[in-house]
Amino acid sequence: MAQAKIGIIGGSGLYKMEALKDVEELHIETPFGPPSDALILGSLEGTRVAFLARHGRNHHLLPSELPFRANIYAMKSLGVEYLISASAVGSLKAEVKPLDMVVPDQFIDRTKNRISTFFGDGIVAHIAFGDPVCLRLAQVLADGVNSLNLPDVTLHQGGTYVCMEGPAFSTKAESHLYRSWDATVIGMTNLPEAKLAREAEIAYATLALVTDYDCWHSDHDSVTVDMVIANLQRNAVNAQRVIQETVRRLSENPPTSDAHSALKYAILTPLDKISEAAKSKLDLLLCKYLAK
Ligand SMILES: CSC[C@H]1O[C@H](OP(=O)(O)O)[C@H](O)[C@@H]1O
Numbered sequence: 509m510a511q512a513k514i515g516i517i518g519g520s521g522l523y524k525m526e527a528l529k530d531v532e533e534l535h536i537e538t539p540f541g542p543p544s545d546a547l548i549l550g551s552l553e554g555t556r557v558a559f560l561a562r563h564g565r566n567h568h569l570l571p572s573e574l575p576f577r578a579n580i581y582a583m584k585s586l587g588v589e590y591l592i593s594a595s596a597v598g599s600l601k602a603e604v605k606p607l608d609m610v611v612p613d614q615f616i617d618r619t620k621n622r623i624s625t626f627f628g629d630g631i632v633a634h635i636a637f638g639d640p641v642c643l644r645l646a647q648v649l650a651d652g653v654n655s656l657n658l659p660d661v662t663l664h665q666g667g668t669y670v671c672m673e674g675p676a677f678s679t680k681a682e683s684h685l686y687r688s689w690d691a692t693v694i695g696m697t698n699l700p701e702a703k704l705a706r707e708a709e710i711a712y713a714t715l716a717l718v719t720d721y722d723c724w725h726s727d728h729d730s731v732t733v734d735m736v737i738a739n740l741q742r743n744a745v746n747a748q749r750v751i752q753e754t755v756r757r758l759s760e761n762p763p764t765s766d767a768h769s770a771l772k773y774a775i776l777t778p779l780d781k782i783s784e785a786a787k788s789k790l791d792l793l794l795c796k797y798l799a800k
């Protein structure tokens with residue numbers, strides 16, 4: 509039975525949801541190893557949700573070290589259908605200011621060292637990823653932000669998130685290159701997560717919390733961790749209010765999502781040609797198709 513239909517992954521600065529009630533800590537093992545930390549199951553607005561600190565509660569994992577597959581698999585194993593990511597990002601546009609919020613609708617992949625698929629080892633699948641976030645979930649998130657009228661926060665709905673490898677921040681030449689691509693924000697984590705969520709048929713959207721102007725802006729210092737954390741601490745209270753409001757709206761009116769059937773036409777390997785070992789490793793994702 510589903511334990512939580514809504515999952516939340518908190519990024520840099522958001523290691524805990526203060527408003528969670530009746531909390532249970534779940535240490536989940538997956539075929540891809542352990543997740544970044546225990547999943548925290550709790551009630552928000554009367555709805556059970558699962559929270560995970562992406563880098564661990566003590567922020568001990570680099571973006572390149574994140575167990576993305578285990579994190580998404582663990583969410584799926586709890587029955588999560590909607591996944592909200594909260595992430596610190598640098599701004600690549602003058603009008604997108606530190607402390608603003610962005611709900612991106614596109615990603616550009618500049619990672620080099622990430623495993624961003626559950627498939628392989630005898631099962632081939634190609635999911636559609638033209639719209640890498642669930643636009644319906646993104647709309648609920650944006651409506652949540654707008655309904656709160658947060659002082660001093662401008663919401664930018666839509667925009668492109670560049671996902672870089674890190675951990676070092678970008679060079680100025682890179683930052684200017686991404687600006688020339690008309691990208692909106694930059695971070696190090698969301699793209700593998702979005703791909704794996706889609707493969708797991710979980711609707712995914714991001715609340716991007718702007719902490720800095722990266723290193724391109726002549727009137728602002730180049731990004732440092734101090735700057736990110738100082739601004740994220742200011743953002744964290746607002747982010748939690750937005751997540752709480754989004755959870756309330758989602759539980760009242762859960763949107764349909766194409767993500768929920770993403771594998772329907774994606775698997776190329778005939779199901780009867782998949783080895784038992786591969787099937788059992790991915791049973792959680794494939795069972796609804798294998799049952800036919
Ligand atoms: C601490 S600054 C860089 C770090 O912050 C962002 O993490 P997250 O997306 O988990 O909030 C960025 O992607 C980097 O991992």
Ligand SMILES: Nc1ncnc2[nH]cnc12
Pocket residue numbers: 596597598599672677678694695696719720721722723731736
């Ligand atoms: N400027 C930046 N580049 C990459 N990731 C970030 N996270 C927060 N700010 C960032």
